[in-house]
Amino acid sequence: MIFDLDDTLLDRENAVNQMFLMILEKCYQDVDHSTKNKMLQKFKEYDKRAYGYGDKTNVLESLFDEFPPKHRLPSNDIQDFWNNNFPHCFSINPDTLKIVNTLKTQVKVAIITNGLTLRQKAKIINTNLNSCFDIILISEEVGFSKPDRRIFELALKKLNVQPEETLFIGDDLEKDIGGCQSVSIKGLWFNPRMVKNDTTIKPDAEINSFERILDFLPNLNC
Structure with a gap:
C-alpha cells in the first residue's frame, strides 16, 4: 500500500x-x-x-x-x-498510526508526497511516521512529482512489487488517483469531507474514514 x-x-x-x-x-x-x-x-x-x-x-x-x-x-x-x-x-491521529502499523505487518507500505524535502521530512519525523514505512519518496528529492507516472514507477521498483498487487491511497483525484492509475495501480480515494467528484477520473474505490483501508487488505497479494 x-x-x-x-x-x-x-x-x-x-x-x-x-x-x-x-x-x-x-x-x-x-x-x-x-x-x-x-x-x-x-x-x-x-x-x-x-x-x-x-x-x-x-x-x-x-x-x-x-x-x-x-x-x-x-x-x-x-x-x-x-x-x-x-x-x-502537524500531529498524527493515534488511530492512523495504529492502522499503518497493522498494515505493515502484512504488506509493504510506502509514502509518495509532493513538496520540499526540508518541510516534508520534518512533518514525517515530527509525527514519527519515518519509522513506519518501507520507503518514502518526496518529489523534490527524486526529481518528479505526482501525477508524473515516473514517481509511481520508482516506488514500484523500490518496493519490488507489481502494479496489480498495489493500492494507492490519496485525497487528490488528479495527482493521486489519476497519477497511480496511469501505471495500473488501483486508486483508493480518501474523501472524509465528502467532496463531490466533478472530474472525469474514476477512483477504483472511495472511503470517508481511514479505518476502511483495512477492508481492502485481503485483496492485496504483496
Whole structure:
C-alpha cells in the first residue's frame, strides 16, 4: 500500500489552523473574535492558492496587506518562518498510526508526497511516521512529482512489487488517483469531507474514514 501524506496520513487543514494561531500570536495583538474568523478564512484562501508551491511568502504578505499586523515579518524572513514552524503544526491521529502499523505487518507500505524535502521530512519525523514505512519518496528529492507516472514507477521498483498487487491511497483525484492509475495501480480515494467528484477520473474505490483501508487488505497479494 502506498499513501499520500498531506490530507491523507496527516490532517493539513488542522495544521493550517495551528499555523494561523502562531502567526496571530507573533504578529497581532487584541484581535476580536469576528475579525479573527475573517482573518482565518482569508489565510486559508491564500494558503490554498499557494498549495503545491514551495515559496509561501505571498500567503503571509497577502494576510498582512489585508489585515495590517502590529509586528510585520520582513518579506525575506517569511519563508524561513514557514519552513521552521509549519511542520511542527502537524500531529498524527493515534488511530492512523495504529492502522499503518497493522498494515505493515502484512504488506509493504510506502509514502509518495509532493513538496520540499526540508518541510516534508520534518512533518514525517515530527509525527514519527519515518519509522513506519518501507520507503518514502518526496518529489523534490527524486526529481518528479505526482501525477508524473515516473514517481509511481520508482516506488514500484523500490518496493519490488507489481502494479496489480498495489493500492494507492490519496485525497487528490488528479495527482493521486489519476497519477497511480496511469501505471495500473488501483486508486483508493480518501474523501472524509465528502467532496463531490466533478472530474472525469474514476477512483477504483472511495472511503470517508481511514479505518476502511483495512477492508481492502485481503485483496492485496504483496
